[in-house]
Amino acid sequence: MTNPSPRPTRAQQRHQTEARILTAARQMFAELGYDRTTIRAVASAAGVDAGLVMHYFGSKDQLFSRAAELPADQLHMGTPEQVAEALLTSLANRLDSEPVASLAVLRSMLTNTDAAERYRAAAEPQLSQITAAIPTADAEIRASLLSAIVHGVIIERYLLRLGGLANAAPEQIIDLLRPCFQTLATPPQPPSASRPAADA
Known part of the structure; x- marks a missing residue:
């Protein structure tokens, strides 16, 4: 018994x-x-x-x-390629498990000052972290674009529920975004020297 x-x-x-x-x-x-x-x-x-x-x-x-308390989302930074992968891993986790606290803030921030402040307070440290890890003169706008894509995907998948993002597998979304994230996080390659014109 x-x-x-x-x-x-x-x-x-x-x-x-x-x-x-x-x-x-x-x-x-x-x-x-x-x-x-x-x-x-x-x-x-x-x-x-x-x-x-x-x-x-x-x-x-x-x-x-x-x-609406948001957990700290510290990324493990390194090379630009690792920055992109860290962001993709973080996004994949949020696509796999609905981030309800984040959604509470995102849904409310346009009409509530406290929610907007919480969004900024949670986003700014990570944005600064990403900016510092991208070795380009335009790192700030590159980091802002990466952040905007992440938040846009979350809003589209969970709040708007439009198009294919609502039901797409997280792996598929991440695979499609990877080239874009790598491009934004990686310094552009210098143009290769022009090859001499072939003899007539």
């Missing part, structure tokens, strides 16, 4: 409830954006009372702040 599992402590119950609320909040902010998401709707999705959400998080702004 197996022993019954110990009942969770009060602290464990609180942690589980908070986690359930945050999961529901991330999903709703990602699907509806900040303005259309309500405390009542989050509470209903999490299976708790709206007052409990307010008790744990204080306000909708504070709930959004917790739900």
Whole structure:
């Protein structure tokens, strides 16, 4: 006869409830954006009372702040080719597993100042990192284009759901993007010397 599992402590119950609320909040902010998401709707999705959400998080702004916390995405830099591959690997991970916290920010950033600031705060360190790794005079715009492609693919796949990106295999997307990423991350080759014209 197996022993019954110990009942969770009060602290464990609180942690589980908070986690359930945050999961529901991330999903709703990602699907509806900040303005259309309500405390009542989050509470209903999490299976708790709206007052409990307010008790744990204080306000909708504070709930959004917790739900939209973005994990640091440090890239392992090296040669320009390795920069491109690191970006592609990071993108592949986000295509394989829906990045709900990122989507909550992306969906909300056009109408909510806090979401826009969170987007910039999360993106700027990586953008600087990519820029520093590209050995060209126009590294800043190259890095910005790489970043724009990454975010555009995420938005198209998960938020707009238009065209083939919504259902394409991550491997297929990455393989198609690889030449573009390599071109943007790699210094252009100097033009080869013109071959002498053949004798008539």
